[in-house]
Amino acid sequence: MIQTENLKKSYGTTPALRGIHLQVQPGELFGLIGPDGAGKTTLIRILATLLLADEGSAQLDHKDVVADYRTIRRSIGYMPGRFSLYQDLTVEENLTFFATIFGTTIEENYELIRDIYVQLEPFKNRRAGKLSGGMKQKLALCCALIHKPTVLLLDEPTTGVDPVSRQEFWEMLKRLKAKNITILVSTPYMDEASLCDRVALMQDGAILQVDEPENIVNSYEKPLLAVKAANIYKLIQDLRQFEPAHTVFPFGEYVHLSLKSVVWPELIHGYLLDKGHTDIEIRQATPTIEDIFMEKSQL
Amino acid sequence: MNHAITANNLTKRFGDFTAVTAISFEVGKGEIFGFLGANGAGKTTAMRMLTGLSRPTEGEATVAGFDVYREPEQIKRRIGYMSQKFSLYEDMKVRENIRFYGGIYGLPRKQVRQETDRLIEELGMSEFANSLVSGIPLGWRQKLAFSIAILHRPAIVFLDEPTGGVDPVTRRQFWEMIYKTASEGTTVFVTTHYMDEAEYCSRVSIMVEGRIAALDTPQAMKASFGVETMNEVFLGLTRPGGD
Known part of the structure; x- marks a missing residue:
């Protein structure tokens, strides 16, 4: 579903990605695990067609991120690391706005977001800027889902979030996965790796290892x-x-x-x-x- | 003075909203005290009261033996503070940051010069000494920020999520710096979202909706909940009857 070959990107003289090869299967919940500066955001932004790689190529559902960026943008849901909704629009207005942009309505795809949106509904007339951290994150996820994407790209959705909200968020991701959405999610919290089907451990723009979390743990060789x-x-x-x-x-x-x-x-x-x-x-x-x-x- | 921090029914209200409700606790000298809680539980508000930045609505508190109402300026001189979000000036060089904070803390010029050289040497940062902070790796930045927060040898250092996003090796090096600082007598008051880090603390308090819901050693907390990890303790307290 997601495929990259030798992706490279530098900012000035600082390399951010040093040749990334990655394959994510349809319906997979795939984790990019690594600290700040590992290159997670750069990789996600290239896949989201928001950034051009210096070298290499990437495809989502066999569409090229450069040549077919318009098609890709219609079929992906992207949640950036920084809260990027309209702070002075209400919860409902934000959601309506994103639905309209994609030529759909809240009602049409309500089924997909219902589980998450019911928790937000009591605050639907509150401005997004006034929501708590956990609620902002849920709204951002709803907005990324409202056009029924086939791939979700989530950049550090749980960073700075307390363990309870983090656990709730991962439960939401599991339910979305059950609806056959492919999910690529990045996180600096290593313990979240065990919640993914497969993970790539990233450091300094390179992938250290890709496997199922269990296999990764079992690969430890020293006493x-x-x-x-x-x-x-x-x-x-x-x-x-x-x-x-x-x-x-x-x-x-x-x-x-x-x-x-x-x-x-x-x-x-x-x-x-x-x-x-x-x-x-x-x-x-x-x-x-x-x-x-x-x-x-x-x- | 037997305690680094005492709080007795410390309360903060914003209009109708009570952010911190009558919290009471004591932190011993040289202790590593973990201050945990969900987002919005009142941790930041409590910390702002203890660092002399926000006046409590009710209750009493002393920090380094000084009263938070009457002597906030005395407190500020005796504490260090570091957060993940704000710690260093990115458009100043490493050396300049150290010199700047040394000046702010009122250290004599000569001492600032000596401390600057000592710090750069100790952290093994000579290659970055004249680089802008924005250009050095995050892990180095956090270690530098911590060292600067204790530059003036404060009685207490407050650390607000100091290790967010930092790689696992650096995170552990960071905690070793904390151990070292505490073993030299500085009290450490730290918030974190990493539950394994809660176990590095001598004692931990967990705030839920403005109150302290539990306060004990990590071992005792796990034992009383009959669980293996602090993560389970945290989930049990903040999501009662959870799932």
Whole structure:
């Protein structure tokens, strides 16, 4: 449904995309996962026909983003990272406006947005600028959907949004996916990767890995332990000095310690006791997307 | 002074709307205190009262031993502040930003010069020292912003979503800087949307609709909810009977 070959884009001398090859299947919920500056927005804007690549090509539903941009614009829904609706129009006026532009009406495609719009309806006469963050995001999604697009391009819809609203938003995406809409969504929150069918991990304009989230997590090869002690800051410093240690990163209440090769936990325990640590706990850790991302991005 | 921050029934109303309803808590010296809540729960309003930027409607609070009503200027001199949105001047060079904030904090010229060199050295930023802030990678910017926020060795540093959008490695380096700062005695008051970061805090409060719905160590909170992660605690509190 979405296909890119060797997409490159630079801003001045700063490369933003360094040759992106990507394929998204019809009906897929596909995540672009990466921090700020990875190139997510540039990639989405090229696909949305809003930006020209320096090199390479991209197609949506076999239409070229440059030659067939008019056709593409009719069939995609795009939600930019920055809130871009009309702040001084009401909720209903914004929605009507976008429906009219695409030559349709709210009624005609109400079915598609109903689940989301019912939550907005109590505020339909409120100006968009006066909505809370979560509500703005729902309205933006409705406006991106009102012309019944086949592909949704969502640029960081959950950035700066609290965990509750984030979870609600992903539930909405799942329902849209069930209606056979292909969704490309970018996010800096690594934990959201597990909610996608497949993800591309991006860093510095390049794709580090593309796969199902489960396969990505399973691709972690080094022994990984979760270690805890009373003084976490000292624990991190001391583990870094531990010869068999490969990487040492804080992870919630534990520290993730990856090892160059298998080491008996007793050995680590003894080492930490010697360093004066108390309340030591060592157990096997399940790698997360962040472990993978950190491993790959440091190569 | 035993506490870095005390708040007792601290309340803020805007007209008919009560943004913060009688919150009470204490933050110990050298503690890393996580201040969580959904968007619109009142975190920013509470933080503005504690940093002397907004006068409370009711209740009492002291920060670094000073009263938020009578001594907001004393408070401002003893705190550092950093947010994801506003921290550095992008059209000034790295070196200029450090010098500028040093001046604002009233450090003597000589000390500013020394601190500038020390900071650039410590952060390993010599190659960027004379670059405009707008041209340096986000991760570096955030680390620089944090270092500048504690340049004047404040008693307390307030961090408002300091790690948004930052890559996972830098995010962790950032938290190590926070640990280091706290271990040197500075109190850290931090908001975040990353629930794993809540677990890096000594204690955490979770605000729901203007009130503090829970306040405890992350371990105790997870135990009392019988769950494995802070994310589940958060969802349980902010969406009761959820889903």
